[in-house]
Amino acid sequence: MEWPAYDSTPLYDRTSLAGLESDIRVVSGVWFTHPDHNSLEGLVCELPIAYFRFGAHDCYGSSTRYEMATLFRVFVLKELYGWEHETSLVEYLDSNSGFCERLGLGSVPNQSTLWRSWNERFTRDLRETVQKAARTILIKAQNADVAVPREPDRTLPDRGDDATGSDPDDQALLDKAGTITKHVSRVVFPAFSLNRGEGCEIPENAYWGLQTYLGLRENLAANEGARSFIHESTRDRTPLGHGHRDQIRDLPIEQIREMYRQAVRQLIDEVAETEEFFRAGIVAIDITEADPFTGDRTGHEDEIIGTKEKTDEYAYQWATVQLVGNAVPIVLDARPVRRGESRKEIVEDLLDSAEAAVHVDNVLMDREFDSQHVLEMIGQRGLSYVVPKRMQTSEKAQAKRLLRRDQDRYETDRKLHLGKNEWHETTLIYRRKENSEHDDHRQYSVFMRNRGSGHLTEYGYRWEIESGYKSIKRFMAATTSKNFGLRFFYFAFACLLYSIWRAVDLLVQVEVTDEYEHSPIVTADNTLTLLKKETGIG
Numbered sequence: 001m002e003w004p005a006y007d008s009t010p011l012y013d014r015t016s017l018a019g020l021e022s023d024i025r026v027v028s029g030v031w032f033t034h035p036d037h038n039s040l041e042g043l044v045c046e047l048p049i050a051y052f053r054f055g056a057h058d059c060y061g062s063s064t065r066y067e068m069a070t071l072f073r074v075f076v077l078k079e080l081y082g083w084e085h086e087t088s089l090v091e092y093l094d095s096n097s098g099f100c101e102r103l104g105l106g107s108v109p110n111q112s113t114l115w116r117s118w119n120e121r122f123t124r125d126l127r128e129t130v131q132k133a134a135r136t137i138l139i140k141a142q143n144a145d146v147a148v149p150r151e152p153d154r155t156l157p158d159r160g161d162d163a164t165g166s167d168p169d170d171q172a173l174l175d176k177a178g179t180i181t182k183h184v185s186r187v188v189f190p191a192f193s194l195n196r197g198e199g200c201e202i203p204e205n206a207y208w209g210l211q212t213y214l215g216l217r218e219n220l221a222a223n224e225g226a227r228s229f230i231h232e233s234t235r236d237r238t239p240l241g242h243g244h245r246d247q248i249r250d251l252p253i254e255q256i257r258e259m260y261r262q263a264v265r266q267l268i269d270e271v272a273e274t275e276e277f278f279r280a281g282i283v284a285i286d287i288t289e290a291d292p293f294t295g296d297r298t299g300h301e302d303e304i305i306g307t308k309e310k311t312d313e314y315a316y317q318w319a320t321v322q323l324v325g326n327a328v329p330i331v332l333d334a335r336p337v338r339r340g341e342s343r344k345e346i347v348e349d350l351l352d353s354a355e356a357a358v359h360v361d362n363v364l365m366d367r368e369f370d371s372q373h374v375l376e377m378i379g380q381r382g383l384s385y386v387v388p389k390r391m392q393t394s395e396k397a398q399a400k401r402l403l404r405r406d407q408d409r410y411e412t413d414r415k416l417h418l419g420k421n422e423w424h425e426t427t428l429i430y431r432r433k434e435n436s437e438h439d440d441h442r443q444y445s446v447f448m449r450n451r452g453s454g455h456l457t458e459y460g461y462r463w464e465i466e467s468g469y470k471s472i473k474r475f476m477a478a479t480t481s482k483n484f485g486l487r488f489f490y491f492a493f494a495c496l497l498y499s500i501w502r503a504v505d506l507l508v509q510v511e512v513t514d515e516y517e518h519s520p521i522v523t524a525d526n527t528l529t530l531l532k533k534e535t536g537i538g
Helices: 017-031 040-045 068-081 086-094 097-103 111-121 124-143 170-191 204-216 222-232 241-249 253-271 343-357 372-380 393-405 457-474 484-513 524-534
Strands: 280-289 304-306 314-324 331-337 359-364 384-388 409-419 422-432 444-449
Touching: 017 040, 017 124, 040 068, 040 097, 040 124, 068 086, 068 097, 068 111, 068 124, 086 111, 170 253, 170 484, 170 524, 204 222, 204 241, 204 484, 204 524, 222 241, 241 484, 253 331, 253 343, 253 484, 280 343, 280 457, 314 343, 314 457, 314 484, 331 343, 331 484, 343 359, 343 372, 359 457, 372 384, 372 409, 372 422, 384 457, 393 409, 393 422, 393 444, 457 484, 484 524
Parallel strands: 280 359, 359 384
Antiparallel strands: 280 314, 304 314, 314 331, 384 444, 409 422, 422 444
C-alpha cells in the first residue's frame, strides 16, 4: 500500500507563529508513523516552513550570510539534542556534511555567529517557537517508539489540532493558584531581608516586588524596570533603580545564600504536608554559566572565569543542587563558582545544604565531576552516585573491544587511586548509544556507579536540571554590573522564583486532582503574575 503524503498546504497565514506550530505538530505526527521515517534530522530538513515569512521575527532586518529559515532548522536540531552551548552544535555540523548539504548550508557558522543569531537576531517569540517545535517533535517521536536523544519536556500538553479557546477550567485553576501563591509568598519572602537602618520609608517587600517584576520581563534592567514599576505598582513609594542595586550590592554572598536556604526550608515545609512530596529523593548537582562576558574583567579574573566549553570566552558561573526524579524540582541551594575552587569543595558544600533540607539517596552529576576524590566523599556520606566518566586510553580500548564483539553493555569493577596507597572502588558501566552518529568507539558512554550495577535510568533525570536552568535564566534581571554579589543575587532570586513556581504547581495539582504529575499545569508566567500582585503590583 502506498503511504499517503501529508497535506503540505500551510495551515497559517504567512506570519503566524501559532499556525506554524500547528503545522509542525501535524507534519511531525504524520512523519513518525511512516515506517521509513525514524530520523529526527530528516524531519528537521522537511519542516514545513517554506511559506513562512521570518521578516517580522528577524531583529537584524537586513540580509545576512545565513537565511532565517536555515537557522530555524539548525536551532530546532540544537533543542532536540538539548545542547546548552553552541559549541556542541558546531561540532555536530562539522562532522555531518550530509545534513548540512540537505539544509543548503554552504559553510558551518562559528560559535559566536550562532550565539548572536539566537540571542540577538531571533525574537523571543521565535525562540519559544523553536523550543515548542523541538518538544513536539520529541513527543511525537517517542510516542512512535523512535529513539530520542533526550526526554521531552511535556509542560505544554498537546491539545489536538482542533483546540480552540481556553480550557473551561482555566479560570478555576488560576483562582486556586492565586490563593496558594498568596499563601506561599507570605511564607517565603520574609526569609529575605536587607541590611537597612530604622525608619526607612520604602518597605522591604517593595524591593522583592521590583525584583519579581524584573523577572517578568526579558532582559529588563533595574533602572528601566524601576521606572515602569512606579506606574504598575499600587505602592506609594517604590525603589529607584540605583537604590535597588545599592541595597543588593551591600548583601554579602553568604548572607544571600543563608536567606535563600531559609526561604527554601519554608517552601519545603509547605509542600511536605502533601503525600505527593517525596522527602527522600534524588538530587542533581550541576554548574551553569551566565551569558558570555564581553567587557574588561581586570580585577575580576577570579569571578568572571572561563566557560565550561573551554573556549576563549569568559562568564560568571553558578552551581546548584536540585531535586529531580519524581520529586518537585526545587533548587535546594545555589552558590557562585570562583577560580581555584575544587569540584570536591563545591559538591561537599551543596550536599551539606541538600542533606540539611531533605533526605538524599542518590546524587547525579555530569562528567566534569568525575574526580575520584568527589566520588569517595559522596560514598563516605553513605550516598550512591551516577556520574559519566571521561574516556581515557583504557576506556577507549575497552570500547573498541566491545565494538568488535558487537556488545551493547559491559560492567567491570575499577579502583581509582586516591593517593598514599588509598583507593576508591567503583563500577564502570559501558553503554552503547542508540542511533549514534559515530561508527567507532564513540558509540559508547561510560558511567560510574558505587551501588551495584542496576540500571542507569536514574541518570535520565539529570536533564531536568538543564531544563530548569532555561526557566531560571528567563527569570533573571539584566545587568552590566561586574559586582559579584549583585550578579549572584539575581541568579539566586531567579532560582527562588522557579522553585516557588514548581511548588505552587504541585500544591494546585494536589488540590485540584488529588495527585501530582511532573508536567506543570500552572505556567511560570501565571505564577510570576500572581506573585507580583502579592508584592505590590497591580
